[in-house]
Amino acid sequence: MQTDLRGRDLIGDLDFSKEEVETVIDVAQDLKRKRALGEPHAYLRDKVLAMLFFFSSTRTRGSFEAGMAQLGGHAAFIESKTTQIAHGDTPKEIGEIFGRYFDGLAIRHVDWGIGNGYLNAVAQASRIPVLNMQCDIYHPFQILADLMTIIEKKGRDLRRKKMVVSWAYAASYQKPMSVPQSLVLQMPRFGLDVVLAHPPEFKLLPEIMDQAQEQARKFGSGFEVVDDMDVAFKDADIIYAKSWGAMVHTPDAEEGSRIIKKYEHWITDERKMALAKKDAIYMHPLPADRNIEVTDQVMDGPNSVVYDEAENRMHAQKAVMALTMR
Numbered sequence: 039m040q041t042d043l044r045g046r047d048l049i050g051d052l053d054f055s056k057e058e059v060e061t062v063i064d065v066a067q068d069l070k071r072k073r074a075l076g077e078p079h080a081y082l083r084d085k086v087l088a089m090l091f092f093f094s095s096t097r098t099r100g101s102f103e104a105g106m107a108q109l110g111g112h113a114a115f116i117e118s119k120t121t122q123i124a125h126g127d128t129p130k131e132i133g134e135i136f137g138r139y140f141d142g143l144a145i146r147h148v149d150w151g152i153g154n155g156y157l158n159a160v161a162q163a164s165r166i167p168v169l170n171m172q173c174d175i176y177h178p179f180q181i182l183a184d185l186m187t188i189i190e191k192k193g194r195d196l197r198r199k200k201m202v203v204s205w206a207y208a209a210s211y212q213k214p215m216s217v218p219q220s221l222v223l224q225m226p227r228f229g230l231d232v233v234l235a236h237p238p239e240f241k242l243l244p245e246i247m248d249q250a251q252e253q254a255r256k257f258g259s260g261f262e263v264v265d266d267m268d269v270a271f272k273d274a275d276i277i278y279a280k281s282w283g284a285m286v287h288t289p290d291a292e293e294g295s296r297i298i299k300k301y302e303h304w305i306t307d308e309r310k311m312a313l314a315k316k317d318a319i320y321m322h323p324l325p326a327d328r329n330i331e332v333t334d335q336v337m338d339g340p341n342s343v344v345y346d347e348a349e350n351r352m353h354a355q356k357a358v359m360a361l362t363m364r
């Protein structure tokens with residue numbers, strides 16, 4: 039067990055080794071049990087986390103804030119638009135200055151081509167752990183919660199289990215591609231055979247695909263890409279279907295929105311779920327465009343684990359904060 043995580047950043051999914059991720063999951067399970075039993079676990083008494091948001095959030099904000107309070111500390115909610123960032127505070131200044139006020143600095147910045155660079159620039163100037171609450175490239179805390187949920191539902195030995203990471207239609211906006219990218223990086227390390235399904239215009243970043251292939255090769259798991267939801271869903275153990283934008287195909291948001299409209303039939307419904315194994319679980323990080331991305335019958339049906347998945351955000355984040363911010 040690798041436990042020396044004090045002071046570490048978590049920006050990309052591969053920043054923590056597989057053994058370190060296993061430690062996070064062990065600690066998260068312990069913290070979940072302690073909370074269920076009402077056992078105090080104030081490992082971060084008097085510590086303060088800054089949560090800097092450049093984009094809206096329900097689960098991420100709620101779970102980090104509640105998690106810090108349960109660990110005996112405090113989380114400060116800071117929206118970029120109420121700061122002086124627009125008037126000149128640079129990433130270096132944010133890293134330097136917040137690094138002196140706070141014990142951890144969590145940031146959500148999903149602007150395409152900007153977010154990840156911003157987090158790394160802050161981290162370079164910061165003396166405290168920088169935690170990625172979602173950028174344009176990665177959403178590592180979502181994926182830690184997803185992994186924890188999969189282990190709860192399918193057991194620790196995930197070898198030869200088929201996980202589908204599928205694009206889905208959604209009309210609301212071009213959603214970030216950080217969730218599918220983080221999934222294909224992390225899940226092959228835990229033995230899951232990942233099948234990535236998307237229409238041709240919804241490719242992930244080539245460097246992420248190369249890294250995902252490398253992880254699959256290293257850990258002896260499968261990784262393939264298909265362009266048909268039905269083909270992907272066949273005999274799957276885990277269905278993870280959500281929308282993302284066509285940013286890799288085109289930087290033009292209007293063209294991206296036009297392309298999305300061609301694929302209205304990429305919805306997760308009961309017919310498609312029936313192609314998967316009977317005990318397959320349906321996952322989604324939320325928020326979802328109901329009856330567009332996924333039907334109510336699937337989202338609220340017996341195979342859906344979306345609320346356990348959302349709950350586990352808090353336990354996984356508490357684990358990382360307790361390990362890095364001591």
Ligand code: CP
Nearest residue numbers: 095096097098323324
């Ligand atoms: N899954 C997720 O990150 O949810 P929020 O956008 O509500 O934080």
